[in-house]
Amino acid sequence: MDLTRLAEQEPGTEAVWAVRGTDLRRAFGGGDADALAARGALGTALKNLQASGALELVTGFRVAKVATANGRMVLESSDGQRIEGVDEIVAATGLRPDLTPLRELRLKLDPWLECTEALGPLIDPNLHSCGTVRPHGVRELSHPEPGFYVVGMKSYGRAPTFLMATGYEQVRSIAAFLAGDVEAAHDVQLDLPETGVCSTDLGAAPSKEAAGGCCGGPAPVEVDACCVTDAQVKATGGLACGCGSAPTTVVEKPAVAGCCGPREA
Structure with missing residues (x-):
């Protein structure tokens, strides 16, 4: 402009x-x-x-x-x-994190997005827009290195789907965990935009693959999943793809921390 x-x-x-x-x-x-x-x-x-x-x-x-x-x-x-x-080329072709200062820390990164391994499937731009990324906090942002977290846009690595509201909830969750309130840290909630690029309805008839939602259509009736992609993720041992047919208020229920998550009393 x-x-x-x-x-x-x-x-x-x-x-x-x-x-x-x-x-x-x-x-x-x-x-x-x-x-x-x-x-x-x-x-x-x-x-x-x-x-x-x-x-x-x-x-x-x-x-x-x-x-x-x-x-x-x-x-x-x-x-x-x-x-x-x-005369002049202005290139806007994406970004990647500079992990050089963190080489001595114990990190566990998604090999493609270079965010935490747990966060990668939730923000994959091939599957999600900013409005279909479910709220997340200390559990998804933890590394094997105790007490080390990356928040905000940098927490998304190469993914371009970050929203400030998501970052605020990240910080709230981590602050609660550091203060000793594990229940509040895991009770992540977020109101996401329902229009614009965060919507699955962009004003035109959806393709056959997208007819049932943002992630490849409805899941088979015999599978406990919200869509095809959700079913595929769960079939490979993942928790969920994190999407929904309408990106409205989402509440994540606390789950048991994995072997590489933060220690709880």
């Missing part, structure tokens, strides 16, 4: 937004109906910029090559699309 404002001040400047995906409804959010008003306003502004022509949108663009021609860059995608005459 700042680049489009620059283009207004500097004639000849063009802003091009190239993305790998082909459907930007998640980026545009829920508009006026978004439970997070600032996010909805941001998405609406982006959509208006695209519609007005101030922002050129290129979808399905996976960069395969960057070359130079006449003093400027040329980007070429894996399927042959080209963006020419580029």
Whole structure:
């Protein structure tokens, strides 16, 4: 958006937004109906910029090559699309934690997301948006290293689905545990947004796979699970996928801590 404002001040400047995906409804959010008003306003502004022509949108663009021609860059995608005459590239391709300061600590990490092993299946962005991540606290954020926790956005490792409200509940749970109130620490609760990118209904007819919810449709009737993915996770020994057909208030019941969780009196 700042680049489009620059283009207004500097004639000849063009802003091009190239993305790998082909459907930007998640980026545009829920508009006026978004439970997070600032996010909805941001998405609406982006959509208006695209519609007005101030922002050129290129979808399905996976960069395969960057070359130079006449003093400027040329980007070429894996399927042959080209963006020419580029002066500056602003890359927003994700993030990963720097674990170097923690090398001497006893950590147990998810091999892909680089968060705690217990948290990984609950926040997997291939299965969840921010509104389908169930509330979690000290149990899911514990490492074999006693008394060591990572909270907030950094606790999600590479996953981009973090919400501030989730982080507040993480901190409350850990603070309660450190204060000796184990029951309060395990009684995690959270009200999640029901619209925008946290919704399973993005305004269009769902695909066959998603017709029964966010995680692959309804589970077989003989299985105690909320959806197909939940059934698959439980079949491999997991607790649950953490999703639901409607991301509303969720309350997690206390469970017995595992062998690598915090010690209880």
